[in-house]
Amino acid sequence: MHYIVFDLEWNQGKLGKKDRHHEQIPFEIIEIGAVKLDENKALVDRFQELIKPKVYRDMPQIIERMLHVNMKQLSQCRPFVQVCDDFLEWCGDDAVFCTWGNQDLLELQRNMQYFKMKPLEKGPFSYLDVQKLFSIDCEDGKSRRNLEYAIDFLRIEKKEEFHRASADAYYTAKVFEQLDKDVEQYCSYDVFTLPETKEQEIHKIFPGYSKYISRSFPDKASAMADKEVSSMRCYICDKNVHKKVRWFTPTGRFFIGVSQCPVHGYVKHKVRLRNHALYPSGSDCVYVDKTQKLIDEQKLAVILEKRDKVLEAQKKYQPVKRKKKQPKDQPKDQ
Ligand SMILES: [Zn+2]
Helix, strand or coil: CEEEEEEHHHHCCCCCCCCCHHCCCCCCCCEEEEEECCCCCCCCEEEEEEEEECCCCCHHHHHHHHHCCHHHHHHHHHHHHHHHHHHHHHHHHEEEEEECHHHHHHHHHHHHHHHHCCCCCCCCCEEEEHHHHHHHHHHHCCCCCCCHHHHHCCHHHHHHHHHHHEEEEHHHHHHHHHHCCCHCCCCCECCCCCCCCCHHEEEHHHHHCEEEECCEEEHHHHHHHHHHCCCCCCCCCCCCCCEEEEECCCCCCEEEEEECCCCCEEEEEEEEEEEEEEECCCCCEEEEEEEEECCCCHHHHHHHHHHHHHHHHHHCCCCCCCCCCCCCCCCCCC
């Protein structure tokens, strides 16, 4: 197994000049930089190549200055498909991708899709988001710092200038090297390609919570009607347990429910419905990202308060039913 720590630089053309390509390929990759590490995180090899752009023929000056590269230089380079093919071959079949944040894998695949390359994988795959792992290992697990902050925090020597794919990949690898091996269990899932069948769906138990990534559904209603999505089983013992708080939605973007397991206590269930475009067809669909977490009495009280507010608001906006008028000459009930 090899860790492939990679970073991309991309260009989105001059701002304000959005055209029909922009939706399919908002960021055109102009450089791939990567570091290959062995299982013990020792450096094995490096990869770096600039790419000749095909979609955006101009670049904002600020990007030129930041990357120290201009369009004339890029025009001498090889096109994306050739560079990406070589990069993927260099990665090998046993690669675990590592990136700073979650955007690089998305943009890599969006570019691959635009240039009609084969999908990276046939379904979701796990990768390591070093930005997240740094937060779990060194901070509160929620913060998301920039790469230079992590380099300073870990007192890593700054040998190369930031904001070049090759240097940023190198620095990301340096941060990754210093993290506790244990944090690697907190992997992330790339969902550019969704599970096609129920069997391919992701069910993963992390320390303290679990994650479920569904296959695609045509719309939100059919997603919420799915048994697996709407169930509130205890993720630890997998038993169908008592529903304490039925599904409600504070914002319309996600749903929350709580169940009570006699053995493990309160389990909070959160369902996020996400819009998605199927790969390679590009047709619209919805998938579910569901997390389940053990909570205490205090957190339950906060959820109950939120739920009551939602119910209160629903009551307010419900049309008031008019009372039937009683005939005038009949006495009212006493
Ligand atoms: Zn349980």
